[in-house]
Amino acid sequence: MPDHSQVAPTIDWPTLLTAQHARFDADGHLLDFGDASAELHTTLGDGGIMPLPALGVIRVVGDDAAAFLQAQLSQGVTDQEVTESRLAGLCNPKGRLLAIFRVLRLDHDDFLLITHASLLEGLVKRLRMYVLRSRVALQDFTPHAALCGVTGTGGVAVTEATGTLPQGTGTVVHAGDTSVVNLGGEPERFLVIAHARDIHGLWEALTRGSRPVTPSAWELLAIRAGEPAVAAATSERFVPQQVNLELIGGVSFSKGCYPGQEVVARMHYRGTPSRRMFGLTAPEGGDVPLPGDSVLTVDGASAGEVVRAVAGPAGVEALAVLRVAYRDRQDLRLGGQPAGFAQLPYPVPMPESDEDAAEES
Template sequence: MQSPWQSLTLPAQFELTAEGITGPFNPDTASCLYTPLLHQQMLKVTGTDAMTFLQGQLSCDLRDVIREGSRLGAHCNIKGHMISLFRVIAQDEQCFWLRTHQGLAEKALAQLKKYIIFSKATASLDTQRCGIGFQGPGAAEVIRQFTGLSAEQIPETSSATCISGHWILCCISPGRYELWGEADELKPHLALLQSDSAHPMPLQQWLLGDIQAGIPDLRPETSEAFIPQMTNLQVFEGVSFRKGCYTGQEIVTRLQHRGQLKRPMYRVRVRCDERPLAGMSLHCDDKENVGQVVLAADTAETGVFELLAVILKERAEKDRVWLANHCPVEHLELPYTLDPRLFESKR
């Protein structure tokens, strides 16, 4: 567990574990909810060649990252399958942070280091930086008090980012933020989170927000399982089709312009005894392994879970799809639409 959080006093119904806060969901009407992002970790790439190096490795366009502040971006293998999925954050052309799931951080770093040896850049784990997720209509004001940032510095649009002093603040979607700071800087400010203006939420409630926004992520069980478009990454401009070559680019671009996407990502709901795990298979009555769970999270209703899952399109939209023990999934809407041309045969 990251040491700053040991000084955080939580209400009796909540508990801080190595995975994050556990406890009951807070109402969505709460002004500001927060949770430590213990499931995530930062990598750091620095040096005069940092931008050039990452431009040749990641699926997103680093010029967009510089302009907007952050972007989702994948590091693929030569077959176009995502090894790692990052939120790529730019301080400048010589300093980038790559936020990823902590279970993939070591693998992600090793993959970057395979290619970085010919660049004037270095990649490392940033073990001192800790994250907090904030959401709600009052989140921006609490963040302002927490960091000392001005109201004008708080980003309001998705991917917009502010880096000021020791703080990295990313707007994930309107009203939802990730705040990252070094542990020594973070600890003195934690008392603010114990005031009436901010309320703890379980990590599962934060992850549910990601699922409802249709934001993909990878876990060790799904590393190298998906091509970027299978997780709808292009919706978030996490895939660039204009920037030129990067590892796996030929496969990714071929699917976009010559191929046909047969397995997109859906948002679904399921009732079952236990939360589904990333990487679990989905089935139909007459065909097994028609899909795979990307992410799953609890909801406020016991025994009901929401999922992001990559599913064979012809099965997802026509047949009954179920998880283990024949628990059927129910389709829910995503907050975006996919380009129908992705599903057209181009032959």
């Protein structure tokens, strides 16, 4: 993806999506394409294409880009190939997550970090504090990049539009200035990162072969995949293990130092953390909680915090960090409704007893 940052326009999603009857809220956030419920069912069945304007991109370029990121992130990047993507956390010195990135390597000295757009301004400023004499340039690349999620027929449409599709979870293919990441899951998900100047033609090509659907469908699939996210409300709230980041490849315990590494390593070697991320569901009729909202017991005591949540086909589906002692509780409430546990697609280690759980700093 060559540097066109001086000429690339900011993407006007409302204008681009008007032809597909997109609906936006008062703040300009994309809601759906007329029927969110039907679009969720479409995604889980035939699949679809989801614009993802809530995601943003940091571009890190320079001779020292790999070494710089190696010293900042919880996962190694110096040995990362251009054909793979990785998850990595950025922590504060206390080991608390400031962000979780999807890391792409475009070239030996060129990386993209994908995360929530609302965090980018602060993240770029923070990372620049550590540049010092490193030959590295950091840029909020969001105005110059367009991100879409695809599943099912959307994958076929991507193949027709770009001529290629990555095979295998975590793999990446590059077609000109467009990158496609295979995120795996069921149904299989693909993340498309295109240059802003190409998105109009690419979007037209994609929607000829698949239906545009609500971005909430992407959130639903990420929740079902057990993938954590850090939002503005939860920045600096969680240690990586509390959101299961090490269980899905986002932490290396052998890569060397990074901010917060001592805290993360100490928790790893002391044993199972006292708080872990669990899947939760609640029936229709309640509010969809926001990141950072409390999960409560029936008597109003706090049992944990919401990581991410969405209105699913049959009610609220969420990921939440709870004390492991609450893992068998039947009296939890989410968004004002009784909450049940949903199994995550990977095993989560539990202590043999509550006394064995390691307390976090």
